[in-house]
Amino acid sequence: MTYISRRNAIGLLAGATTATLATPSLAQAKPKIAFILNGTPGDVGWNYEHERGIAQAKAAFGDQTQIDTFYGVKEWGEEDAAQLETLSGQGYDMIFACSFGYMQSMMQAAFAAPDIKFEHCGGFVRTGNMSTYSARWYEGRVPQGLIAGTMTKTNKIGYLASFPIPQILRGINAAYLAAKSANPDVEFEVVWLNSWFSPEREEEVSRQLIANGADVLLAHTNSTKPTEVAEDLGAFAFGQASDMSAYGPNATLSATINNWGPYYVRQIGAMLDGSWSSTNTWGGFADEMIAAGEFSDQMPNRLFLKAADTVERLGAGQMNPFVGPVRRQDGSAWLAPGETASDRDLLKMDFFVEGLTGVIPSTGN
Structure with a gap:
């Protein structure tokens, strides 16, 4: 793969261009996955491509999971820590934090909630229940x-x-x-x-x-x-x-x-079939992560x-x-x-x- 057209994925932006928090249903019994982004897909860059990857995960698993996305969560401080603490208490089985600046807060959340599987994009510190992934x-x-x-x-x-x-x-x-x-x-x-x-x-x-x-x-x-x-x-x-x-x-x-979609599909699939483990993934052209x-x-x-x-x-x-x-x-x-x-x-x-x-x-x- 050498080229991904922005125009082929433009429909993913519909309804997702404002910095708002989703309101997940606590009554949902199916596995719950959360993604937190530091902006919105309207940046046409970083968050846009994460949204495209999340859409691929939703398409892959259909009604098997509940996947919620939380937009505009600020990094490097109290807001991301509070958001992760809230999600940890709302029954989420897996949480993806999609920016480097979430690292410290995600580590704290992972230690506090050992039964939840965490995935941190761009980080370099792992725990037994927290993976890291990034692109070269x-x-x-x-x-x-x-x-x-x-x-x-x-x-x-x-x-x-x-x-x-x-x-x-x-x-x-x-x-x-x-x-x-x-x-x-x-x-x-x-x-x-x-x-x-x-x-x-x-x-x-x-x-x-x-x-x-x-x-x-x-x-x-x-x-x-x-x-x-x-x-x-x-x-x-x-x-x-x-x-x-x-x-x-x-x-x-x-x-x-x-190109985050294949990674999201793989990791969520591993969570569902019980094979997930804490790993570090650093992919480039060879892995089609870029x-x-x-x-x-x-x-x-x-x-x-x-x-x-x-x-x-x-x-x-x-x-x-x-x-x-x-x-x-x-x-x-x-x-x-x-x-x-x-x-x-x-x-x-x-x-x-x-x-x-x-x-x-x-x-x-």
């Missing part, structure tokens, strides 16, 4: 970096980053190394927003990056604004988490598309073929974006020639690679 988004940054480095005419790439956490840093570093391999003169300007979804701020930063000379934008934020601004100002951009080409048909070069969006026909044919080959090789395990020699930003050694970064190294990544400029701020969380 950094793999998707490799074809993006390759394309960006080739398509830029100014040699300047703008990057909108959400939080300074390992999953974001892996993506920035992977994109930069790929871009640098295609264009030794390329430069990245990274701006930290400390927000997953901030349309007004994303628009402001996108315009500023282009004003500073960037003619290609990459983003690890949730709104379509970078794509819209690129379309408006004649720059290029990439869809983040989903295909966003409808918001910038001339600007969009490709996308990294999240897909590359359709490549723009504005790309030269040679680049099109190279980008497609890159996706194929990543999916086949024949390519890794982090192979030495690679140094850290401060010039210190990281990967020796021929050495490949381990998953352990990637999971704790807290630095820029050599050549990137700027400072990585504290998370503040």
